[in-house]
Amino acid sequence: MAYRTLLGGETFRFDTLAQVMACATPARSGDELAGIAAESDVQRVAAQMVLADLPLSTFLTEALIPYETDEVTRLILDTHDAAAFAPVRSMTLGDFRDWLLSDAASPATLAALAPGLTPEMVAAAAKLMRNRDLIAVARKCHVTTAFRTTLGLEGRLGSRLQPNHPADDLQGIAASTLDGLSYGIGDAVIGINPATDNIPTATELLLMLDELIAKYDIPTQTCVLTHVTNTIEMIGAGAPVDLVFQSVAGTEKANEGFGVTLAMLDDARQAALSLNRGTVGTNVMYFETGQGSALSADAHHGIDQQTLEARAQAVTRAFDPLIVNTVVGFIGPEYLFDGREIIRAGLEDHFCGKLMGVPMGCDVCYTNHAEADQNDMDVLMTLLADARVHFLIGVPGADDIMLNYQSLSFHDIAYLRNTFGLRAAPEFETWLARTGIVSGTGQLTDDRAATLRLLEAG
Template sequence: MPYAHTVRGERFVFSDLRDLLAKANEVKSGDQLAGVAARSERERAAARHALADVPLGEIVDNPVIDPDADDVSRLILDSHDTAAFAPFRSMTVGEFREFLLRETTDGSVLNRLRWAITPEVAAAVAKLMGNKDLVYVAAKIRNVTRCRNTLGDRGVFGVRVQPNHPTDDVTGILVGAVDGLLFGCGDAVIGINPAADSVDTVAAILQGIDRLITATGAPTQGCCLAHITTQLAALDRDAPVDLLFQSVAGTQAANASFGVSLGLLREGRERVLESHRKRDVPWVGNQVMYLETGQGSALSADAHHGVDQLTLEARAYAVARAVDPFLVNSVVGFIGPEYLYDERQIIRAGLEDHFMGKLLGLPMGVDVCYTNHAEADQNSADNLLLLLAAAGCNYVMGVPCSDDVMLNYQSTSYHDAATVRELFGLSPAPEFARWLGERGIFRSGRLAPGSRPALLAGLDRVLTG
């Protein structure tokens, strides 16, 4: 079904909903690379005007990818709460935007609608919203999750400690992790990207993190961000898997390029849950998955089906929520300037991803990052970090000195996270905050630098294995 709109006497026609959604998107270098972007600002404006008048039911009834050829499309339809959606079926995208922005549409209302909103609906409304709108609506929503601690409550700002090492030296990794703990970071997860995706490496890293968590008593989770099959093989060797990681995307073909399927994700989750039941750990919940996404991933795998990268990112969140994750992370600037060219595009994408994930019921974090060949710098990261804190982001990354020496990209540091918490009056996860106070790392809810050495006592054996 074609759509059309006229701007100052120039008529623009969009061949179908997929074309309309793509043309209505903000400028993204990835969409330009894929050949789906608007060719002018007039065409973009025309697409947004036309999209604003599309009923939500029309979007649900016309999947951008055929469900018979794509299991993500089938998942979206099979998991859709049609009863909760019924009152919104005739509402247009523009009207839905106004509904979201109403003061009376609070977090409790939006939480009840999470399964009524499909990813394509979330993507459509995001395209009509300004950055301030994305922050305002996302800030209403709290998606709380539990594993060894509790993340996502209002006033909580979590941090993943990410001390990656170029040679996977476990001692080097643990020293970096201790540094993060001393800044009050690590409540989201102590998560390591391994340089080598081998079972031996992954098992050694997981065992090292677990030694540190056990020795310090820190109520947090460990994770090694290898391929899911490698982690499960390490689990078979009795490596302690707190959170099972995998990168996911918004099409079946893109997920296949990652070597993953919906069935494998579900199987992995069940295996980790079974292992948790056998471990003597004070779990506070049973959410055990950590998933990462990022705009442009399907295009980079040549698996985008002509769909714009924002809409595909929203579809990745359908995959994520199917396995009830503890953490979801949009690695927004990591994929490079071919997909998000500069500061403006990275900031916009970060706010879009956070908004859509929260709207769809996910515990969203964002890796506020950029590669060294992008038109961005640390001021760019600061800007997005502050906007996400205002938007109620569940967690961000804590990388030593903001510079990941293994992945070779720039992110946010332990210092950045501490500053944001102080600036916005935010705290770590409640269990973690109590531990910080008991250890003297925090005093009256804030960092107490003079007491830091107390944590270091007796850690020599832990750090060296």
């Protein structure tokens, strides 16, 4: 179906809904690389005008990737909740955008609506919004999950402690973990990206982390970010698996590039649930996404990368995860060229995920060959904290020496909590207070160094 609009005396024609979506997207290098970006700002505005006039229900009848050929499309449409969608069914996309920004879209109303929204709907809404609009709506979306800590509660900011080591050295990883704990980091997960991705190494790392949190009685969860098939095998061998990790994308073909299917993810979730290791909840999955993953796998089907990211988030939603994060600037400048594009993408990803009911976090990051720096990351982390992001990732010194990219440091997350009056997950905060790392108000104390020495001595 073709779409047309008149702007400035010129008629603009878009041959498909996918073309409308791509041309309406704020400029970014990945869509330009794919050859689907708007050719001018005027064409971009024309595409946004077309989107604004589209009925929301269009996305239920016109699939961007055919139902018959893509299991992600089938998942999206087969799990759509028509009853939840009913309150907004008669709206155009422009009406929906305005409604989201109104007081009528309360936290409770948005939570009830989430199962009725498809990723294409929320991606399209994002294309009609300024950055501050994305923040305002995401801030109203409350998503709560739990395993050994409860995440997403009002007034809380979760954190992943990422103590990666280029040689998977246990002592080095333990030292970085203790350093992060001294800053109050790690309530979402203590998660390691192994340098050597095999089952013996992953098992050794899991055993070390399990021993560490047992020794200090730390209420948190651990994860070694290995492939889901490795984790299933480790569960079968009796390894202490808390969370199952997997990177996912928004098309069946892109997920094949990751070596994963939806059935495989369901098997992994059931295996993890069988261990019954959670104490306050049963959310056992951890997913990572990121704009550009489908394009980098030549599996984008001519769809813009922001829409495909929302489809990846819809995949995660189906498996009731504890945490999901976009690794926003990790793939490189071919997909998000500079700080401006990374900031915009981070806010889009967070908005879309939260609006669909996904516990959305972010790895605020960039590669060293991108036109970005730590000042850009300061801006994005501050905006995400204001938007009430589910969790952020911290690495020693903001420099991941194994993955060779720049992220946030432990003290960045501590700064955000102090600045916005945000606190760690309640179970984790109780432990932090007991060890003297935070005060009764949840703020870091002056004797953290003494506490760290006590932990190291233990």
